[in-house]
Amino acid sequence: MGWKHALRLVSSATLISLAQLSVACAGDFVIGVINPMTGPGADMGTWARRALEPVVTELNAHGGINGMQIKLIFRDDESNPQKAVAAVYELIQRQRVNMIMGAHLTHVAAAISPIINQAKVPFIVFGTGAALIDPVKLPYSFRFNMTTAEEASVLVSYAEKNGWSQPAFLVDPTAYGQSGEKMLNLELAKRNVKPVAAETFSMGDTDMTGQFIALQKASPNVLFVWGLGTMLAQAARSADRVAFDKPVLGSIGLHQEGFVELAGSAGKKWAGTFFRAFTRSENEPAPERTRAFVDKIAGLYGSQLNKSMSTIMSAAPWDDAIRDIVETLNRSGAKTGDEIKAALESAPPFHGILTTYTFGPQKHDGYDERDIAIAYGLGVERAIRLRVPEAP
């Protein structure tokens, strides 16, 4: 038992020192930003940074947070949980950050959430996995993004309204894909529906013909897919090879640059969840506020905008998050981890570009499910996605 006791002592001492280190340094309000700048999620991290930097410059010009200038320290998690863990320790112990934001990828966020929470550092997370937010187990984590559970709810409701009662799944084996499958199953179970087939794909799969022939044999009338854009593009191309023609609905991964660039015409009819504010129907234009945001980003980075404009799904939540946080902290004067947590839990609703964010002691997910739409991955317009036709 001796070594266990010693281990506990060392762990406790480490956590206490981490907690102490998280107290704000005088002068600047330091935010550690950890995101994929390389790897499968690179487009999200890159555009999050591009969205964040000009907003912070603007906010600093207006006084920052309680007179402190906001300082951003970026770290690339390389879409890799191990790299993210190392970066988090460095941000907490060496850089003594006041807050950490980022982790667009669920499996990366899952790896770093416990460490950040044990150090009592507020963590603004953007990964969509269900387990990333838990006010009891992860009291310092708050999310400014739609959740996997909300996405599953919207997708299954849409399928139900269309009378598609024989769904099938195709998911990747990461925490992201598994989380999606779990939430879809929960939503289907509420309606006493079971999937007729559930297939998986691996990151290194060069061909998914087998999976799609198996799916076809199960005769589903809708296919739910969950994974990162690059692999979903590979799935779309394999589906095309076997003439799989059922409706395909999936996660927001279908709006990632990897999908748009690689799927080609094979992914034309694949539709995924997206921010309603950045969608339009055939007849209805996108909101003016959305247009203004797109124009702002285009004005800053016009030559670098990619075809898919998955930019938006990365940039807009960050814009909302940093503005809400600054407003909340200026109002409350909060500085320490516990004060920031309390301030966010008691803040009034914040009207962002994407949704109206509301938090509470038991509600650390700020996004409103009603602001999720389903739109085609391959957009007809650069920034605004076309919504799928309304269900009857």
Place this chain on the structure above:
Amino acid sequence: MLAEIASVSIAGVAIGSVYALMALAINVVFAARRIVNFAQGELVMLAGLSGITLMTSFNLLYLGAFVIACAAAGIAALAVERVAVRPLSSSEHDIAWILSIVAASIILSNLLLLIFSTDAQRFPSLVGSRAMTFAGVRYVPDQLVAIGGAVAAILVLALIQERTIVGKAMKAVSLDPEMASMLGISVNRYVGGAFALAGGMAGLTAFLVGPLTFVSAQLGFSLTIKGFAAAALGGLGTFRGAIAGGFVIGLTETFVSTYVSSGLKDIVSLVALCVILIFRPYGLVGEPKVVKV
């Protein structure tokens, strides 16, 4: 049902062709130096990414890009041999080469990330990626090109090995490097030649597998594992074994994911590999090594 099985078979043979080429390239090096080139997948990705860049950024024609990409992979393979293999002892019991080649593979992979970024890139198709139907059988022209290209490469390689002085010299080096050296064959030159050949084959593999999937600096390792599994399954060091291993794994993966479960496809092929190696350690086609004492 028959049409469906034919479609699945085409997909399995196409991907098996790629695995077979990987296994053959691994075997070429193994035969020359008794080591496994764990950097083969990275060489494939180097060729693939170079090929895309040449075609899209420099508007080079497909054939020109192919030749340059093969040459680039061949030169990189030679560099791996020169830096990570040649300085090491050639003793069969020396395992330093494992660390050395794995390190070379990691360095190569990171260089690719730095040069080409981590984004997966779509590889242009020579004949078209749209699915077609013939007598109810679905196929993609790229799949037929992959199969045809692999068969042609296998035949050329067989001709080189069996009918040319170079091939015979390589065989001599493989069987007994000391004796070959005494007979005036430059062992180092032939080992280098084997690496360069494996690099050239990496170029071909990239141009065959690229249109079926995409290329990315991060895909090399999984291809190496599949190629190594195919080579080991057929019998490491045997020409026919590499081909058999590649097709067995490709077909097993495709049939298991179609008729059993996609979640089991990798497990089934790797369990099959373990079982075969337990009962036939020299592989499906290999022959037991008999040592006279």
